[in-house]
Amino acid sequence: MxxxxxxxxxxxxxxxxxxxxxxxxxxxxxxxxxxxxxxxxxxxxxxxxxxxxxxxxxxxxxxxxxxxxxxxxxxxxxxxxxxxxxxxxxxxxxxxxxxxxxxxxxxxxxxxxxxxxxxxxxxxxxxxxxxxxxxxxxxxxxxxxxxxxxxxxxxxxxxxxxxxxxxxxxxxxxxxxxxxxxxxxxxxxxxxAQQIAFNEVGRRAIMNDPDWMGGDYYGITFPANGLAVARMIGHITYMSDLSMKEKFGRKLRNKEKFGYDFEAEFEVEQYLKYRGETFVHRFDANSYLYITKAIDYFxxxxxxxxxxxxxxxxxxxxxxxxxxxxxxxxxxxxxxxxxxxxxxxxxxxxxxxxxxxxxxxxxxxxxxxxxxxxxxxxxxxxxx
Amino acid sequence: MxxxxxxxxxxxxxxxxxxxxxxxxxxxxxxxxxxxxxxxxxxxxxxxxxxxxxxxxxxxxxxxxxxxxxxxxxxxxxxxxxxxxxxxxxxxxxxxxxxxxxxxxxxxxxxxxxxxxxxxxxxxxxxxxxxxxxxxxxxxxxxxxxxxxxxxxxxxxxxxxxxxxxxxxxxxxxxxxxxxxxxxxxxxxxxxAQQIAFNEVGRRAIMNDPDWMGGDYYGITFPANGLAVARMIGHITYMSDLSMKEKFGRKLRNKEKFGYDFEAEFEVEQYLKYRGETFVHRFDANSYLYITKAIDYFxxxxxxxxxxxxxxxxxxxxxxxxxxxxxxxxxxxxxxxxxxxxxxxxxxxxxxxxxxxxxxxxxxxxxxxxxxxxxxxxxxxxxx
Missing domain, CATH: 3.40.50.1820 (Alpha/Beta hydrolase fold, catalytic domain)
Known part of the structure; x- marks a missing residue:
């Protein structure tokens, strides 16, 4: 078998x-x-x-x-x-x-x-x-x-x-x-209200993305940036202050010094970036809108x-x-x-x-x- | 005088x-x-x-x-x-x-x-x-x-x-x-890590906005959508679960029923929208990037x-x-x-x-x- x-x-x-x-x-x-x-x-x-x-x-x-x-x-x-x-x-x-x-x-x-x-x-x-x-x-x-x-x-x-x-x-x-x-x-x-607020910000991030195109993006493009930001917000709320401290603290990615730039230098930044970027390959942005809305109505x-x-x-x-x-x-x-x-x-x-x-x-x-x-x-x- | x-x-x-x-x-x-x-x-x-x-x-x-x-x-x-x-x-x-x-x-x-x-x-x-x-x-x-x-x-x-x-x-x-x-x-x-994370998501929202144009938007356009999302995230973190409950709860804007659409129906959504939209008239998106970065380095x-x-x-x-x-x-x-x-x-x-x-x-x-x-x-x- x-x-x-x-x-x-x-x-x-x-x-x-x-x-x-x-x-x-x-x-x-x-x-x-x-x-x-x-x-x-x-x-x-x-x-x-x-x-x-x-x-x-x-x-x-x-x-x-x-x-x-x-x-x-x-x-x-x-x-x-x-x-x-x-x-x-x-x-x-x-x-x-x-x-x-x-x-x-x-x-x-x-x-x-x-x-x-x-x-x-x-x-x-x-x-x-x-x-x-x-x-x-x-x-x-x-x-x-x-x-x-x-x-x-x-x-x-x-x-x-x-x-x-x-x-x-x-x-x-x-x-x-x-x-x-x-x-x-x-x-x-x-x-x-706070739970609605977090969802709403995620929805705004998606709907602000020009690639969202009013939701008619299928087969044309994908609002990956907006959905990634929504997912990043979500991820922060799924972890605790303490678990983030234990997992990442202020650890840097791969250098001893700050880069003094706007790359993801801290491990926590890189983690969120990764989480956002991988999520867009497995989830539809419109579904994110509809499901968060259902939750908010609950x-x-x-x-x-x-x-x-x-x-x-x-x-x-x-x-x-x-x-x-x-x-x-x-x-x-x-x-x-x-x-x-x-x-x-x-x-x-x-x-x-x-x-x-x-x-x-x-x-x-x-x-x-x-x-x-x-x-x-x-x-x-x-x-x- | x-x-x-x-x-x-x-x-x-x-x-x-x-x-x-x-x-x-x-x-x-x-x-x-x-x-x-x-x-x-x-x-x-x-x-x-x-x-x-x-x-x-x-x-x-x-x-x-x-x-x-x-x-x-x-x-x-x-x-x-x-x-x-x-x-x-x-x-x-x-x-x-x-x-x-x-x-x-x-x-x-x-x-x-x-x-x-x-x-x-x-x-x-x-x-x-x-x-x-x-x-x-x-x-x-x-x-x-x-x-x-x-x-x-x-x-x-x-x-x-x-x-x-x-x-x-x-x-x-x-x-x-x-x-x-x-x-x-x-x-x-x-x-x-959690504080860095919230700032980083705000920065991503700004930098994802096509109107940000790598920061060279002065006199041309303005990443208003991205900055508004960053501000909305910020605002949630400035209030408490309890104060949001007291101020907004699940109150709707101006109707008795849900609209079953994606407009800002809840008062908390409208509040965040307003806060985001007014903020962009008084604050520069690039300064938001630089100042949050300074805070994260602290x-x-x-x-x-x-x-x-x-x-x-x-x-x-x-x-x-x-x-x-x-x-x-x-x-x-x-x-x-x-x-x-x-x-x-x-x-x-x-x-x-x-x-x-x-x-x-x-x-x-x-x-x-x-x-x-x-x-x-x-x-x-x-x-x-």
Missing amino acids: VIELVKEDVFGESSPLGLRETKFFTFDSLHLESGEVLSPVTIAYETYGELNNQKDNAILICHALTGDAHAAGISKETGKLGWWEIMIGPGKPFDTNKYFVICSNVIGGCKGSTGPGSINPNTGKHYGMSFPVVTIRDMVNAQAKLIDHLGIERLFCVAGGSMGGMQVLQWVYSYPERVKTAIPIATTLRHT DLGDNKDLIKKFYNLKTKFLVISYSHDWLYPPYQSREIVKVLKYAWVDVTYCEISSTYGHDAFLIKNQEQEHLVTHFLNNAYSKGE | VIELVKEDVFGESSPLGLRETKFFTFDSLHLESGEVLSPVTIAYETYGELNNQKDNAILICHALTGDAHAAGISKETGKLGWWEIMIGPGKPFDTNKYFVICSNVIGGCKGSTGPGSINPNTGKHYGMSFPVVTIRDMVNAQAKLIDHLGIERLFCVAGGSMGGMQVLQWVYSYPERVKTAIPIATTLRHT DLGDNKDLIKKFYNLKTKFLVISYSHDWLYPPYQSREIVKVLKYAWVDVTYCEISSTYGHDAFLIKNQEQEHLVTHFLNNAYSKGE
Whole structure:
């Protein structure tokens, strides 16, 4: 079997899940929160493990801003490991020996699901900025169609960090009966002014780039400079002051003295430059606009209304935050917990101590593994 | 007298200092830290109050990144109040009835002092990016020439916030005998990786703008989009998560519903847009590059060496930080205090509680006024 033979990704790292291929599911239309209708809609997704006969072992993994459906294993297309390889696989927290794990690319994205870079069937051209604005709720409604398609009535768990965590919360909000357990990580009930502000600056950088051309750049050019700046801003917010100090400090690239010029002299400058430049090869600028906008729109509503909405909800929660995450600080996770507690919902909360910032949930750490493993074990063994 | 007649600025606010005019001092040359020589050098400055006969009542105020020499009174040129009007004037903390207050524009700036927008006498053209890279030390050395020119041997006080605070620290470092008291506010001994990162992204935004034209845009065009993005990033870092929440929250501009488009719909987006757009009318993009670079280079050295350097220094310090300042967080001010304490230097420290972020030192607050007033009173009454 090919899967057995190719266990190493392009960087020489191996995965017990071997080679994985992204699949596609297309359905007729989706009514969006804006009132517009998107049609047709394709969802790119991957699955790991097997759905059992009772169909009660399915876990939906939701990705963050720049993620994709390739959450684990080695991609047949890119040769790279999945973005949550540390968490998904046999014997791992999302244990593919026990659970059927699904990950799908969000609509509005650029990794196989319908987004601004897709062809608009009415015009035969790329949507560009004629693509309708989508919300987290729209993303979740599209995922629900995929879950229907897979014959799953109720998900054993929905889990994700950052924007993935917003989808988790939206799932419970929109489909409370369909989610047995939920793991929102490093996320919030609503986007704050500061969070909107960072996204807006990134969008401005893209839209200011002359190569953006009002979004109609496909096949002609690409707003690489603008998108790189947006990514650089993002990267600063994903790390912490402390982790940047530990990783870069004031280290210079390759000389003992300052160059007294405007090249990237400090290691941190070079790192951001590299991150910006590589990102533009793997992400569509218009998708960056649409997805950040969906995040900015995210607001589950007033806490009082939420408590009513969630009152006596049967879904069990594990809420995780990270101590040095200043983009989605622990106080926002505690607010989720507070709302759930007031609504008499079963919730476990843990703030994991880590010098990494927001990105911490993507980096191997035993505490997160331990918490998720035991939370799932517990809920699964108890059945209904 | 005109000064008596015009006491209101363009916004209808008045100043007891009346109309003020920026003066200019030009000297032959300045040897820069990079090894280059800048020649000639003009320093724009303003003064408030009178130098006494003993010449022991002079206070030098140092401005932050986008400040200028016009610290107080109503500018004859722009009709606007000075940037530290709250702190400078008769009966105010920097009491012009008692003290002779000086504020000068930094070299590399664009408010009258020699900078990249000045004419290079060797070519007859604007310097642009041929302007030499300057450092905080170079800025201070240029100020020292002005202080010489004004016939002042020893400053009673050097004070400033943010980059102004770096100049304060550099003054004490470079000219310990010439500074009787020092007030560094919301500042640091060295720029960290995160601080460098934010500046670098701003610089990239400017340099990516096609209208930047390698810096040679004078009289032709202006990289307004790039500079606006840089300013927007800056503004986010000057406020706090909490102050943005209090000021904007998720408030929309003028409609009840989302527009589902990419206009600035949230108030915070509109605010940043406005701040970005107005900034480009008052600041030169190349100066933004040079001054942020000077800030990034700022590093007074290793703490151990600093303790040796400052050992038994006679300068008295008042160090102030702000609780919600995450750009120059209180821990950086405490580090200044620690170094000074280890060096047996007389230092008073106060962290002022404020929901404003870094900008707090520019906003009227009684605690800062009280602390500065009494610190100066005390030091002044004690004479030597």
